[in-house]
Amino acid sequence: MIRKLIASVVVMSGVLAASTGAFAADDSDVNVLYAGSLVNLMEKSVGPAFEKETGLHFKGYAAGSNKIANEVKGKLRRGDVFISASPKVNANLMGEANGNHVSWYVNFAESPLMIGYNPKSRFAADFKTKKWDTVLREPGIRLGRTDPKLDPKGAFTVELMTKAAQAYNQPDLVEKTLGAPENPAQVLPEETLVGRLQSGQLDAGFFYSTETSDLKIPSIHPAPELGIKANYTLTILNDAPNSAGAARFVNFLLSAEGRKLLAEHGVDVTKPAIKGEAQAIPPSVQAVIDAAQQ
Structure with missing residues (x-):
């Protein structure tokens, strides 16, 4: 009986450890949905640099901006950060009639x-x-x-x-x-x-x-x-599974290092301009935006 009890404890401990590891892995993933024109920039430059800086795991998904918005709106895809090539796309995700997936966005670059x-x-x-x-x-x-x-x-x-x-x-x-x-x-x-x-x-x-x-x-x-021209925007989706990781990604992309990477890849960096509900922006993100606007 004692041996069976010990064996059960060991098995349960293993299950709990595996579950804890799975949640930890999920917490370290930052899912970024982005315009397909940024594939090279995101996968070969921004993503690896973000991982090195934060220790988090960048997971990118590239497609046409409207296609991504339609998938989010139709609940076919979830993500933490959404980067679009046009401000108009965000409008399709804002408000109760559109599922209230986006409350704010920031214009940050052009091409x-x-x-x-x-x-x-x-x-x-x-x-x-x-x-x-x-x-x-x-x-x-x-x-x-x-x-x-x-x-x-x-x-x-x-x-x-x-x-x-x-x-x-x-x-x-x-x-x-x-x-x-x-x-x-x-x-x-x-x-x-x-x-x-x-x-x-x-x-x-x-x-x-x-x-x-x-x-x-x-x-x-x-x-x-x-x-x-493209007018790139980024936002943190309201139902982001990893909102904390999303904020760290946005902070990195809008930081001096992130903006330098953008410029190196042929993107015209602009001063961040906020649209929508500014009060919904995480304080850390707002601080980085304020710094980049100066």
Whole structure:
């Protein structure tokens, strides 16, 4: 009987120890949902630097910003931090009608929309000598972009071409370059677009400057006078499983070191601007924002 009792205690101790370890591991994980254009920055730079600084574990998930918001809203995905490429996406998560997933967000960086091209493409030389809109209308060019319904970059692409058509008095520019807004011959998931270009499956595509700079993709800045660019925001989701870890990640990203990493990866760092319920921001995050605004 004594031996059985001892054995039971040992088993229960092992179960409790395993459970405690599991919870500890969960507490050390910080799940960051972020715009797919930031994959290289987050996975190779910010994530590892954050882990080294804090001892916490960065777990990233990249996709189109609207796609992530839809998954959060539909309760298909949970996360601690959400980084979007457009402030408009946050509106879909704010308020009771939208599930009250977000109460506030901070604008912290920008990145102009660029046209990146494969240097081995037969159209590469044309991008160096001809107007960009002329090259995009050349027969046979394989152009890639993201879904305007799922990703701000896709919507920015359509916006850019529409404004350019008006500014350059070329009413058929959108139709000749993009076709329908959701043209299946061009629209691809954001997380695969760079790979398709680098592998030669695409001749050119629409990317943010952080992508073209970071990955050494030859690029041109189409119609800079139209001012089409990503406006990156970040927030801590209201139902974050690890809100304390989320605050530490936001603090790191907005710190001098985090902002330095952003700049090194071709992102235009801006002074943080708060939108929404400022009183809901954790005090430690507010302190870092205040410091970065000076």
